Amino acid sequence: MSRKMHLGKIGYLNVLPIYNPLETGELERAGRLPAGLPEFQVMSGPPAELNEAMRRGELEISSCSCIEYGRNPDRYLLVPDLAIGSCGHVQSVLLLSRHPVATLNNRNLLVSAQTHTSAALMKLFLHTRLGVKPNYTVGSITQRLETGDLPDAFLAIGDEALRLRDHPEYPHRWDLGSAWLDWTGLPFIFGVWIVSREAAEKRTEALRAACDALVAAKNYSAERPEEVAAKAAQSGFLDEAAMRSYFKGLVFDLGPTEQEGLRVFYDKLVASGQLDKAPKLEFF
Secondary structure (H helix, E strand, O other): OOOOEEEEEEOOHHHHHHHHHHHOOHHHHOOOOOOOOOOEEEEEEOHHHHHHHHHOOOOOEEEEEHHHHHHOOOOEEEEEEEEEEEOOOOOOEEEEEOOOHHHOOOOEEEEEOOOOHHHHHHHHHHHHHHOOOOEEEEEOHHHHHHHOOOOOEEEEEHHHHHHHOOOOOOOEEEEHHHHHHHHHOOOEEEEEEEEEHHHHHHOHHHHHHHHHHHHHHHHHHHOOHHHHHHHHHOOOOOOHHHHHHHHHOEEOOOOHHHHHHHHHHHHHHHHHOOOOOOOOOOEO
8 A cells, every 4th residue: 555645734614625525535435536546644724834834845735825836836836727716705815904994004913823825915905006004913813802902903814714704893894805806807816736846756646646636526516515515514604605605706726817817916926025036837
């Protein structure tokens, strides 16, 4: 038996359609697992942790922040036709403020420590689009809110954003997926799946099977949106109707239009000084 494949999984509900069919055995029972698929050893965590684990060589294939690929394209290859993003409202990447966003200059803005890409997008939006420069701090949003130490604004992502999106103290709400679409007319890709170039050379066939399995799981879930929403609703964050709306707004493909949105993001990061050079999109 081949050794286990080290797979990274973002620990948010938005990737449930990709991982759940594999973890529950549904894909296998449906006869849709590719031949030669190794057993997975899964590491789950926020994007920032998975980025670091990939950089340290602890994972061979993982979902990660698109900015991680942008910063280290020499280390990785993209998994074809697989991403996590939106074309409009994403609902789980939110800038929430106690004041109109245009008045946030020099006010305190708390950024979740779990994110790299969303923080970069927010800075692009505020600095380049609106000409606003708050004072940034990084920390635990939930902890700050629980202690009553309320920042002027905060950026929340993932399940935390779903839970806090209607917080009564923060009436000014900006969905960054929607802000990007209004700005560029393109989808925004928050996360991609990547493989280690080193692993790609050593375990080519096993990694190819792993990539095929992830895409097969994506397609399997796309055929069953009601089931996906029902499973996600078990988390207690949102009911089934809200979950259907949430997943309907997400993009899991990395086709030509999504790739163009990714390239435009990289170009804007370079222009703003957040990235040295826009990477070429190279696929496994």
